[in-house]
Amino acid sequence: MYKTQLAGVAYDFRSLRNLMAKASPARSGDYLAGVAAANNLERVAAQWVLADVPLKQFLTEALVPYESDEVTRLIIDSHDRQAFAPVSHLTVGDFRNWLLSDQTNTETLAAIAAGLTPEMVAAVSKIMRVQDLILVAKKCHVVTRFRGTIGLADRLSTRLQPNHPTDHPAGIAASILDGLLYGCGDAVIGINPATDNLEATTRLLHLLNDVIERYQIPTQACVLAHVTTTMKAMEQGAPVDLVFQSIAGTQKANDSFGVNLAMLQEAQAMALNLNRGTVGDNCMYFETGQGSALSANAHEGLDQQTCEARAYAVARQFKPLLVNTVVGFIGPEYLYDGKQIIRAGLEDHFCGKLLGLPMGCDVCYTNHAEADQDDMDILLTQFAVAGGTFIMGVPGADDVMLNYQSTSFHDALYVRQVLGLRPAPEFEQWLQQHQIFNADNQLMRQGIPALFGGTGILPANGSK
Amino acid sequence: MSDPLQITPDPWQSLNQFTAARIALGRAGMSLPTQACLDFQLAHALARDAVNIPLDFTELAGRLAANGIDSLTLQSQAENQRLYLQRPDLGRLLSPSSQKCLKNHALSPADAVVVVADGLSSTAIAHHAGPFLNLLLPELQNNNYQIPPVCLVKHGRVAVGDAIAEAFTARLCIVLIGERPGLSSPDSMGIYFTYQAKSGLSTDADRNCISNIHHNGLSYAQALKKLLFLIAEAEKLELSGVNLKDETTETELENLPPLRNFLLAHR
Secondary structure (H helix, E strand, O other): OOEEEEOOEEEEOOOHHHHHHHHOOOOHHHHHOOOOOOOHHHHHHHHHHHHOOEOOHHHHOOOOOOOOOHHHHHHHHOOOHHHHHHHOOOEHHHHHHHHHOOOOOHHHHHHHHHHOOHHHHHHHHHOOOHHHHHHHHHHOOOOEEOOOEEOOOOEOEEEEOOOOOOOOHHHHHHHHHHHHHOOOOOOEEEEOOOOOOHHHHHHHHHHHHHHHHHOOOOOOEEEOOOHHHHHHHHHOOOOOOOEEEEOOOOHHHHHHOOOOHHHHHHHHHHHHHHOOOOOOOOOEEEEEOOOHHHHOOOOOOOOHHHHHHHHHHHHHOOOOOEEEEOOOOOOOOOOOEHHHHHHHHHHHHHHHHHOOOOEEEOOOEOOOOEOOHHHHHHHHHHHHHOOOOEEEEOHHHEEOOOOEEOOOHHHHHHHHHHHOOEOOHHHHHHHHHOOOEOOOOOEOOOOOOHHHOHHHHOOOOOOO | OOOOOOOEOOOOHHHHHHOOOOOOOOEEOOEOOHHHHHHHHHHHHHHHHHHHOOOOHHHHHHHHHHOOOOEEEEEEOOOOHHHHHHOHHHHOOEOHHHHHHHHHHOOOOOOEEEEEEOOOOHHHHHHHHHHHHHHHHHHHHHOOOOOOOEEEEEOOOOOHHHHHHHHOOOOEEEEEEEOOOEOOEOOOEEEEEEEOOOOOOOOHHHEEEEEEEOOOOEOHHHHHHHHHHHHHHHHHHOOOOOOOOOOOOOHHHHOOOOOOOHHHOOO
16 A cells, blocks of 8 residues: 555555655655655655545544544544545545535535545645645635624635734734724734733733723634633633634644643633623634644654644634634744745645634744745735635734734735625624725725724823 | 825824834825835845844954954854754754864863854844853853853754753853844844753753843843843752743833723723
């Protein structure tokens, strides 16, 4: 098994795990892990062999042992054989053709989602080009709800990310107002706290809750603290809309994050119990990113893209409102340049959507990656064409707390304009009601809307 | 670049007093006005150059020598910048020739080693390493520490200091390194302090980090105060890392304005 002869060279890939790694399009993290193909011929040989692997094989050959990894157990134990039936006879190569075929539509894809495992979708993504990843993902519709409805057709939502290096309330408020007046924040208003402790988290939770209540904004708040911090905040009665956690695709990597499935389950139950959603109860927000397992030295010999897809099995279990692949944050030792970041972002979106997740993408890069704003424009545009669920909105694309570049409020307006994409309906109505957007969802104001008290809200200079 | 017919300004520029975030940029149509667009490109150019323009080690060594500071120039196993960025493991190891060079110099044991690595920002080291060493080395000498020449490491990561400390059998390892540049701080230097560093064994949990040293961040004096505190505590407790807490106070934090904001002010 897993053998071939190509261009006069014989290959034996021995295991499915090794085959997957060798078939993965080139990226620095897989070289760093020592699992990548040695050259182009080996990679394409692996892709040929992988194309002939039956999808069923993924149900019997675990890439990380069932006995030692709770993510594997979750994947196998929650697999829905009935949903899998329509594609159970296919090989990976046939599955690609099936996904691309005219007969496969939104309904078919939704029906098989529970029958697909992360490894199956990771495998097929490895033999797909960028346009294939876009075309198939575009067919998937995943709708989630809390105070707004996320993921409807021809909509693109944004997370308003008003970070500040010292969590200064007025500094955060300044970025929130800037974002709202640019039409951002329908996915979530989400702060990465500079200090992950209970007191700081609680203070920020109240700030966000008070702003959302006072201005009656149909959105949800999140402070992206560790899940255990958020659980403590909930115990003390803090207003928690969405529970956040970074997750990964192996038990060992999740251990290094200080989380496990039982803990996430408990957190979800606590948040559900608060019953703060008005149109739905999707109350979890997860972030992921290729390379995170390797950076914790917990990749278990997997390539980073397969590891990433396995994290989506963890996410899926908890019916999240939002899942965000923070694709370019991790650095060039995992994704070296714009080309690698762009493909990874589209792979993650494709895999997440096929598994039934509301996939957003932090279209982003660090200053030591070989990437720039042009690369981000390409990924942003392709992600939106693929039907991406949400992106980040950071003032001027420059996150002054996390020191990386993401997408800006202006970027969101650009992509909504060229592709005719609208915000979530509840938020859209709020924007239009307060004359931030006109009926065509274009910015209309010349000043600060009456809702905010006009320019009267602005403090005098030096009044902090 | 500020033709009022084409740019819609944002009348909340006074909020810039609360944050360094790029708010109230205005717009041309729905897009960034030219000035904001080029401001960003300028900041990115400085950050990229900090990563990619090599540190002039000869110039740095010359400058240190002029201040009476001896140095050795070493190299990691990452032979070039591309490899350095993709293989952090190689940046943590000394090249064979550098290992040999160390052996020739490490004839008598030392108390502390001071290592300077380019890291991810050559400008950080070019700007801050010299002035900081001028303050640090006399303090270490006041402690009667035996200190070998300052080791300058090309394409080095933090852990490259561990092997150097071992070679000199030094208890204290102090690494000055260029931090990953942000748009607003292309020349930020960090200091990593490790007690009883062990090559291949010491991890981040064994180190204390003093970050964000640049002209708009932590001052040399503040950084030095923290480092000397950590050294004194480490000598007492015989450890460094997560169990060694930096208890020096930060004046900026003490002067925090009241915890309220204009969006929630009573009207």
